[in-house]
Amino acid sequence: MIEYRNNIFALHGDGFTCLLRVNRYGLLEQLHFGEPVSAEDADAFLLKQGLGWGTSVLLDDSDSESCPDTMALAWSGSGRGDYRQSPLETGNVTDFRYADHQILDGIVPMASPLPQAKGAAQSLVIRMTQPGAELYLHFSVFGGVLTRRTVLKNTGGSPITLHKIMSFLMDLPGDYKMTTFNGGWIAEMRKNTLPVRQSQVVNESVTGFSSHRHNPGFLLSELDATEDAGRVYGFNLIYSGNHYAAAQRSLQGLTRVMQGISPANFIALLQPGECFETPEAVMAFSDAGFGGLSSKMHRFVNECIVPKYWQYRPRPVLYNDWEGCMFDFDQQRLLGLAKDAKALGCELFVLDDGWFGNRNDDRAGLGDYAVNAKKLPHGLAGLAKKINDLGMEFGLWFEPESVNIDSDLYRAHPDWALTDEFEPLLSRHQLLLDLTKAEVRDYIVENVTATLDSANITYVKWDMNRHSIALGSKAHDYILGLYDVLRRIFEPRPHILLENCASGGNRFDLGVLCFGPQVWCSDDTDPIERLTIQENLSYLYPQSTFGAHVSASPHAQTLRTTPLCTRGNVSFFGCLGYELDLKHLLKLEKEEIIEQIAFYKQYRKVFQFGAFHRLKNGWQVSDGPIVLAGIFRKLLNAAPGYETLRVKGLEPNKRYCFCSHPQKLRIGQFGSLVKHVAPINLNPNGIVLRTADRLITLPDGYQECCVSGSALMAGIRLLPCFRGTGYDKNQRTLTDFGSELYIIEEESTCENA
Numbered sequence: 199m200i201e202y203r204n205n206i207f208a209l210h211g212d213g214f215t216c217l218l219r220v221n222r223y224g225l226l227e228q229l230h231f232g233e234p235v236s237a238e239d240a241d242a243f244l245l246k247q248g249l250g251w252g253t254s255v256l257l258d259d260s261d262s263e264s265c266p267d268t269m270a271l272a273w274s275g276s277g278r279g280d281y282r283q284s285p286l287e288t289g290n291v292t293d294f295r296y297a298d299h300q301i302l303d304g305i306v307p308m309a310s311p312l313p314q315a316k317g318a319a320q321s322l323v324i325r326m327t328q329p330g331a332e333l334y335l336h337f338s339v340f341g342g343v344l345t346r347r348t349v350l351k352n353t354g355g356s357p358i359t360l361h362k363i364m365s366f367l368m369d370l371p372g373d374y375k376m377t378t379f380n381g382g383w384i385a386e387m388r389k390n391t392l393p394v395r396q397s398q399v400v401n402e403s404v405t406g407f408s409s410h411r412h413n414p415g416f417l418l419s420e421l422d423a424t425e426d427a428g429r430v431y432g433f434n435l436i437y438s439g440n441h442y443a444a445a446q447r448s449l450q451g452l453t454r455v456m457q458g459i460s461p462a463n464f465i466a467l468l469q470p471g472e473c474f475e476t477p478e479a480v481m482a483f484s485d486a487g488f489g490g491l492s493s494k495m496h497r498f499v500n501e502c503i504v505p506k507y508w509q510y511r512p513r514p515v516l517y518n519d520w521e522g523c524m525f526d527f528d529q530q531r532l533l534g535l536a537k538d539a540k541a542l543g544c545e546l547f548v549l550d551d552g553w554f555g556n557r558n559d560d561r562a563g564l565g566d567y568a569v570n571a572k573k574l575p576h577g578l579a580g581l582a583k584k585i586n587d588l589g590m591e592f593g594l595w596f597e598p599e600s601v602n603i604d605s606d607l608y609r610a611h612p613d614w615a616l617t618d619e620f621e622p623l624l625s626r627h628q629l630l631l632d633l634t635k636a637e638v639r640d641y642i643v644e645n646v647t648a649t650l651d652s653a654n655i656t657y658v659k660w661d662m663n664r665h666s667i668a669l670g671s672k673a674h675d676y677i678l679g680l681y682d683v684l685r686r687i688f689e690p691r692p693h694i695l696l697e698n699c700a701s702g703g704n705r706f707d708l709g710v711l712c713f714g715p716q717v718w719c720s721d722d723t724d725p726i727e728r729l730t731i732q733e734n735l736s737y738l739y740p741q742s743t744f745g746a747h748v749s750a751s752p753h754a755q756t757l758r759t760t761p762l763c764t765r766g767n768v769s770f771f772g773c774l775g776y777e778l779d780l781k782h783l784l785k786l787e788k789e790e791i792i793e794q795i796a797f798y799k800q801y802r803k804v805f806q807f808g809a810f811h812r813l814k815n816g817w818q819v820s821d822g823p824i825v826l827a828g829i830f831r832k833l834l835n836a837a838p839g840y841e842t843l844r845v846k847g848l849e850p851n852k853r854y855c856f857c858s859h860p861q862k863l864r865i866g867q868f869g870s871l872v873k874h875v876a877p878i879n880l881n882p883n884g885i886v887l888r889t890a891d892r893l894i895t896l897p898d899g900y901q902e903c904c905v906s907g908s909a910l911m912a913g914i915r916l917l918p919c920f921r922g923t924g925y926d927k928n929q930r931t932l933t934d935f936g937s938e939l940y941i942i943e944e945e946s947t948c949e950n951a
């Protein structure tokens with residue numbers, strides 16, 4: 199609900215209120231953003247400026263409280279007494295004052311192709327003016343989340359040069375830490391936390407895309423906030439291009455935070471009568487710690503960001519041929535894999551890179567769409583039909599934004615590549631196409647849609663494998679071009695499951711999630727690396743958006759050897775897939791995968807859409823009476839102590855059935871220890887034990903009990919862990935890179951009760 203009375207705006211959402219005041223100078227003050235409060239309490243939030251701090255520039259020389267530099271504002275100017283970072287830079291003074299406002303149901307649609315959150319209850323649009331320009335500040339309430347964006351209109355007679363325009367600005371009283379998520383290829387989402395002081399903390403991407411270097415989502419938390427308690431703010435941007443966020447604390451104890459398009463090299467010329475609109479920024483507040491904040495963000499993404507068709511719609515278990523085959527395949531090999539994948543329980547077969555043009559490695563073919571007849575003599579339609587006949591859906595990889603110099607497209611239209619006046623700079627041997635050109639966008643739309651309509655294709659992996667070189671307004675126009683293309687292709691085909699990818703998670707953002715509900719988190723599928731990547735994504739994105747695959751061990755990117763159960767257990771907390779050569783799997787590995795997929799399907803809804811919690815030693819998902827908890831071990835310390843599992847969010851007085859998900863141990867895991875228990879003296883590297891390792895498994899410890907919700911939330915004691923004193927079937931062999939899952943179900947619904 200949005201209220202307005204006596205110059206006070208109160209925007210109420212689930213669990214928050216945003217209070218704004220138009221002060222007597224027409225500036226918009228940020229009185230409060232946080233716990234739900236009443237508009238009647240607005241006075242309690244007024245800052246007491248008193249006689250000021252000295253060296254202040256005043257709006258009214260007779261009013262010591264009229265210093266913009268020490269006000270808590272929701273927007274500010276440049277060169278007019280507020281010397282903190284400005285949200286708007288035009289090379290001239292800016293000083294917008296309140297003119298009028300509008301409160302409306304729903305949301306004002308974007309005028310440009312920028313995507314927008316869906317399902318706003320109400321919006322407030324505040325119009326601020328200065329000679330020759332109007333500024334519209336948009337606020338929308340979506341359940342537990344508030345969004346903001348800005349529109350600048352040139353109402354004067356000469357052009358305005360825009361260098362910087364933020365989607366929002368907000369001054370919050372108090373001290374905060376800023377947490378950002380940074381990284382690079384195969385090392386996405388490393389969490390960094392810095393205290394916000396008088397020097398700015400900046401989170402910015404200038405690669406042309408949201409990037410794996412600096413995910414646009416970030417957090418501001420009070421210094422004592424923990425996972426389950428304390429005040430935390432979360433911010434994100436519905437945008438896939440260069441972005442910028444900054445936080446800075448003033449001497450007076452106000453933390454200024456802002457986010458928008460990166461101003462680095464940004465320039466846009468606004469002719470008289472023209473408008474510029476920023477992407478929509480997302481903000482949420484929780485007084486229940488990081489976990490509380492994540493729940494709000496998850497709900498928002500699941501309900502207001504991803505396409506309607508895919509909201510809470512179960513995602514298929516997929517098999518992707520990339521890590522197994524790379525470019526080396528033909529129809530026969532693919533069908534062999536598809537048959538095996540089907541036998542394991544996979545529901546969707548995805549053909550990755552290499553199906554078109556002369557693409558036998560990554561040096562050629564991007565930009566071309568003719569199916570490679572040598573590899574696929576019956577075309578995509580023939581292959582899709584055969585895969586459909588096996589009882590699986592068929593999906594396809596595209597990289598439509600790129601072009602290789604060795605391609606028919608580049609030979610015909612070298613001018614369609616995005617270049618500058620210097621030598622073209624290649625990355626992965628490719629250039630980007632210039633999506634600011636209408637003919638390039640048309641080419642992509644025509645070719646991708648013709649391919650999609652030529653066969654029964656129900657899934658698309660949309661890849662993009664390089665950074666951009668576009669600067670100025672072109673970088674932004676490229677992203678608008680991308681959104682235009684995605685909208686034209688996928689809006690008429692809502693049933694196609696679109697998974698975005700950019701060398702893994704180089705474009706994991708709310709912008710692309712508006713067009714497709716999943717993103718490929720990382721090319722790094724090592725489960726131990728994924729513990730970091732998926733856990734850190736979970737601060738701002740729900741697990742339904744994570745493409746999470748089981749791949750080979752030792753892992754291609756880390757050479758780390760991990761048990762199959764851990765690869766499965768980590769991938770379960772996302773949209774499960776398999777991406778390895780199935781031909782070389784042992785029989786016992788196949789059996790284990792069959793069990794993994796059957797188990798995942800049984801609890802798919804809980805894994806994909808359940809409420810997600812980060813635990814001290816793992817993760818938890820829950821949906822009504824069912825809770826699934828995973829415990830993950832990175833490195834084992836010898837003689838591990840007692841271990842407790844503490845579950846969250848149960849009904850204290852209800853009784854629950856608690857049990858381990860049974861797991862098997864490979865004999866080889868015990869190395870030379872086996873000879874101590876075998877009746878004969880066996881060579882640990884000899885054929886007998888090597889064969890036994892391929893054929894025999896031992897059960898890992900299994901625990902079950904019936905217990906109250908309150909006991910589970912207090913923390914129940916788990917079976918002892920392997921301590922170097924021998925194997926026991928009543929013990930958990932949770933050694934390096936080990937993991938286990940627990941199933942907790944309300945007694946009334948549990949079959950075993």
Ligand code: GLA
Nearest residue numbers: 520550551699700701702721
């Ligand atoms: C990128 C993707 C991979 C795969 C390859 C194909 O690296 O992230 O998953 O699709 O391209 O070339």
